Amino acid sequence: MTTAAEIEQRLPAKLATFVRSVRFADGVATLVADASGLGRAAATELERELKAAVSSIEGVADVRVALMADKVQRRIIAVGSGKGGVGKSTLTANLAVALARSGRKVGVVDADIYGPSQPMLLDASNSKPTAEGQTLIPVESEFGVKLLSMGQLVEPGKAIAWRGPMTGSALGQMMDAQWGDVEVLLVDLPPGTGDVQLTMLQKFKPAGAIVVSTPQDLALIDATRALDLFRQANVPVIGLVENMAGYLCPHCGKGSDPFGSGGAEAAARALGEDFLGRIPLAMGIRVASDTGQPPAANDGELGEPFARVADRLGDWLDRA
Numbered sequence: 001m002t003t004a005a006e007i008e009q010r011l012p013a014k015l016a017t018f019v020r021s022v023r024f025a026d027g028v029a030t031l032v033a034d035a036s037g038l039g040r041a042a043a044t045e046l047e048r049e050l051k052a053a054v055s056s057i058e059g060v061a062d063v064r065v066a067l068m069a070d071k072v073q074r075r076i077i078a079v080g081s082g083k084g085g086v087g088k089s090t091l092t093a094n095l096a097v098a099l100a101r102s103g104r105k106v107g108v109v110d111a112d113i114y115g116p117s118q119p120m121l122l123d124a125s126n127s128k129p130t131a132e133g134q135t136l137i138p139v140e141s142e143f144g145v146k147l148l149s150m151g152q153l154v155e156p157g158k159a160i161a162w163r164g165p166m167t168g169s170a171l172g173q174m175m176d177a178q179w180g181d182v183e184v185l186l187v188d189l190p191p192g193t194g195d196v197q198l199t200m201l202q203k204f205k206p207a208g209a210i211v212v213s214t215p216q217d218l219a220l221i222d223a224t225r226a227l228d229l230f231r232q233a234n235v236p237v238i239g240l241v242e243n244m245a246g247y248l249c250p251h252c253g254k255g256s257d258p259f260g261s262g263g264a265e266a267a268a269r270a271l272g273e274d275f276l277g278r279i280p281l282a283m284g285i286r287v288a289s290d291t292g293q294p295p296a297a298n299d300g301e302l303g304e305p306f307a308r309v310a311d312r313l314g315d316w317l318d319r320a
């Protein structure tokens with residue numbers, strides 16, 4: 001009579017290394033295999049090969065394979081601002097691309113219901129997410145960043161009529177999607193500090209938050225509001241980023257400061273928060289963003305400030 005030990009012995013060596021246990025009773029072989037580190041496709045293939053190998057053994061009527069995988073430790077990082085138009089989405093997209101370039105597995109959730117812009121920023125407007133059962137499968141952008149956006153789930157303009165519960169459930173579906181090996185999930189929050197934001201923070205507990213501000217005083221008051229939102233939700237603030245911080249002239253390459261400079265850094269200091277860096281106001285950033293070419297995807301003057309902020313975030317992730 002066939003035994004579990006015999007089944008184990010008869011496994012080809014290349015499959016046996018994955019197998020952690022074999023049980024055999026009433027013609028049914030049950031194998032537990034360790035698929036840690038294998039991608040989805042490789043894990044499916046392993047399962048198929050194990051089934052084929054074991055079902056050919058005499059006396060085995062049925063084979064069940066349970067795959068274990070080490071759970072990816074995924075951390076959510078929220079990117080917020082007190083108001084719209086400060087470059088929150090631009091920063092989120094470029095941070096994601098820069099982190100991916102430095103070897104991290106990154107995903108982006110575009111939670112901005114009324115003004116989703118990540119599909120454009122990450123050049124993924126033409127790809128729609130698929131689903132497995134109830135679970136959404138994010139789109140792979142060409143920059144090595146996975147993406148789900150409200151803009152991919154509803155037609156432009158349609159979400160405007162949505163009420164709280166609907167937006168909440170759509171947001172939940174994006175957060176609980178099949179993120180696979182993604183270890184850092186950046187969430188582009190809707191601008192402002194309303195209920196959607198607070199609920200989202202309380203429900204999905206980001207590991208940390210980044211606040212974006214422009215150098216103007218008014219924007220900084222808004223940034224303070226965003227800080228309060230994160231503190232209220234007990235989300236650790238990683239730091240402040242100053243965007244549009246000085247104009248980089250495309251003609252002469254010289255910098256100037258139409259909105260003043262250093263305001264966000266001083267504010268960060270006064271508020272007891274870290275300052276993560278400053279992104280210049282540059283025509284090239286706007287043009288590249290509109291055409292789905294995030295500056296952070298390339299080496300160069302415009303990508304560099306994003307890469308520096310991404311390094312700071314990377315340090316924080318390694319420390320936290």
Ligand SMILES: Nc1ncnc2c1ncn2[C@@H]1O[C@H](COP(=O)(O)OP(=O)(O)O)[C@@H](O)[C@H]1O
Nearest residue numbers: 084085086087088089090280281282285286289
């Ligand atoms: N540093 C920058 N230099 C030039 N244009 C920028 C910069 N940051 C953002 N923009 C532009 O400003 C507009 C608003 O940016 P966006 O990222 O959509 O802001 P938010 O998400 O905060 O509403 C966009 O047209 C974007 O291309």
Ligand SMILES: [Mg+2]
Nearest residue numbers: 088089112117
């Ligand atoms: Mg935005």
